[in-house]
Amino acid sequence: METIDIKEFKSAKEAKLPQSLEELSIEERERLKFLGVDESLKRGGEYIQIDAKPFICKKREAKGLEMLPITEALKKYDWISDYFWKLVNPEKDEFTKAVAEDLDDGYFIRVLPGHKLVYPVQTCLYIRTDKVAQKVHNIVIVEEGAELNLITSCSVHPHLSSAFHIGISEFYVKRGGTLTFSMLHVWDKRTYVRPRTGVLIEEGGTYISTYVSLFPVKSIQTAPVCRLVGPNAKASFISIIANHPDSHIDIGGEIRLEAEETATEITSRVVVYGGENIARGKIVAKAPKVKGHLECQGLMLSDEGVMRAIPELDSHFYDVELTHEAAVGKIAREEVEYLMARGLTEEEATSLIVKGFLRVKIEGIPPELQKQIDKTLELAKLGF
DSSP: OOOOOGGGSEEGGGSOOOSSGGGSOHHHHHHHHHTTOOTTSOOSEEEEEETTEEEEEEEOSOSSEEEEEHHHHHHHOGGGGGTTTSSSOTTSSHHHHHHHHSOOBOEEEEEOTTOBOSSOEEEEEEEOSTTEEEEEEEEEEEOTTOEEEEEEEEEEOTTOSOEEEEEEEEEEEOTTOEEEEEEEEEOOTTEEEEEEEEEEEOTTOEEEEEEEEOSOOSEEEEOOEEEEOSTTOEEEEEEEEEEOTTOEEEEOOEEEEOSTTOEEEEEEEEEESSSEEEEEEEEEEOSSSEEEEEEEEEEEOOTTOEEEEEEEEEESOSSEEEEEEEEEEEOOHHHHHHHHTTTOOHHHHHHHHHHHHHOOOOTTOOHHHHHHHHHHHHHSOTTO
8 A cells, every 4th residue: 555644744724714615616515415415405413524624513403412523522521531532542553643643623423312313414524625634533422222324424625636534433332222324435536545443332232334435536544443342232334335547445344243142244345447446354253142244246347456355254252153255256248238239338338237236225224325325326437
């Protein structure tokens, strides 16, 4: 992976914050709207950060929801120290250190016990200024018996020469709680991205994570670690990736099954047009009577690209059920010819097959979110 010197990027704190959305260009507003920043959509709450500064942070249609910029939450609540930097080590690497030493901001979201939010909460982390490093730390707490659907969109100004995003996220799902977390990324071929995520799930809790990146990006490297520490806890990770020429994407995920009757599934769908893609997955059984499945499928559309699938299963007990499968292939010519015989051009046929391959339905994803993902697939320049 290409070495990045953080010092080459300016502090995002130097950027000037617009006073309203009207100050953004039409192109910018359309991009944000595409990512779900839309007043016409029903949302439980909304957080938008531009460069280093919170731009919007408000509850809209939700009881039992707390939302604050993380810098304000740290001042307001002494007890946040029990959650801040507890799942991600600030000394993990140079990127976590950079955030620990010079935090811009981020969001704090908490759903109170027993509250099941009807509408999604929308967050957006947007880089608008050229050659800055955005350093974010997020904390999400879903209390006992609560439910939250969190949609996070990340993007950059359409005409930046370069940008760097570092996002630290710590998610806590208490007993019987449910967190559906989805990331929709629209970066740029000159953007570097380094998310660092830790997740803790207690007894009977459920965590469903969906990551979608279909547009060009210079480099993404992430490997969230999720711990299931209570009986009957469940976690599902899915990533839907289009790898473009000159892009390097290394996406992993480690799930630790630390209590009996816990279960997990990691699913990866990758289409490679070029560049390099590494799909990692690791399941660690640290308790008996647990189940885990890891699946990676890659579709190669270019001889110029590289696809690597790296599955790993670790078991410390005999009474477990862990499985994995990985496959890398290409589009069968007969499938393309079949669609062409029905009136499609070769480009249209290839695009249709790719979109069908990437479109994965996951139980627990709300219909509204699925529509957003489908829309992203339709608009992404697949099959070029």
